[in-house]
Amino acid sequence: MESADDQIIERMKRSRRGTLHGVDSFLDISNAKTISKVLERLTQIGELHRVAKGMYVRPVEDEAMGIVLPGIEEIAEAMAKRDKARAVPTGSFALYKLGLTSQMPMNIVYYTDSSSRQVKVGKQTITFKKASTRNVSAIGEISKLVIQALRTIGKNNVTENEMRVIRERLAHEKPYQLQHDIKLAPEWIRQLMRPSL
Known part of the structure; x- marks a missing residue:
């Protein structure tokens, strides 16, 4: 059985970089409290960026500009x-x-x-x-x-x-x-x- 961390990062990797995700994007995986903790953890290790309260993204990585976050x-x-x-x-x-x-x-x-x-x-x-x-x-x-x-x-x-x-x-x-x-x-x-x- 995959952990909530693995399932969330797997789903994020299936969506294109730059796609915004909120806690509600993963409610079929676990409860809101667990998902929030997972998203915070993934942010701390650099897998995700928190762009606003409750909104996360796997940013686009551009060779010239570096990390590009959504507008x-x-x-x-x-x-x-x-x-x-x-x-x-x-x-x-x-x-x-x-x-x-x-x-x-x-x-x-x-x-x-x-x-x-x-x-x-x-x-x-x-x-x-x-x-x-x-x-x-x-x-x-x-x-x-x-x-x-x-x-x-x-x-x-x-x-x-x-x-x-x-x-x-x-x-x-x-x-x-x-x-x-x-x-x-x-x-x-x-x-x-x-x-x-």
């Missing part, structure tokens, strides 16, 4: 998936993802339908803010970012250049998803997005 966005999405929660990028992070700013924020904020919390990832912070169902119900990868970016910019502050970038991005959104998401936006944002239908 903050990947970690945030894995955490939302683990918690079976919806999460929508907001604020300056939504602006960055759309190409409306070139500055990646140090602290990224997601609206979520799960509980509010902050997670430290190295020098960066992921903040999950509990929001209304309406704020996390958008289904289009691009249109949900556009709604949050426009909210951040604010009514009457949107420049023609920003709208040009937004229209270019929305041209790649699936029509059904765009139609669905426009209905969730405040009226002033709807008016700006409708020409893209």
Whole structure:
């Protein structure tokens, strides 16, 4: 009978390097307390890296760059998936993802339908803010970012250049998803997005 350590490392080795794992990835092997101890042990001996509370990875090893850990966005999405929660990028992070700013924020904020919390990832912070169902119900990868970016910019502050970038991005959104998401936006944002239908 293989030990929990062996079974966990075996499963991790079967998944590609860089894949994020949480305690819940191994609940069929043992209980949460035992799994946490095993993951901590494997981290101490260098088999794994702990990237955030409860999130572990066998990092990619690059000849030139050395150890490459998953990005903050990947970690945030894995955490939302683990918690079976919806999460929508907001604020300056939504602006960055759309190409409306070139500055990646140090602290990224997601609206979520799960509980509010902050997670430290190295020098960066992921903040999950509990929001209304309406704020996390958008289904289009691009249109949900556009709604949050426009909210951040604010009514009457949107420049023609920003709208040009937004229209270019929305041209790649699936029509059904765009139609669905426009209905969730405040009226002033709807008016700006409708020409893209």
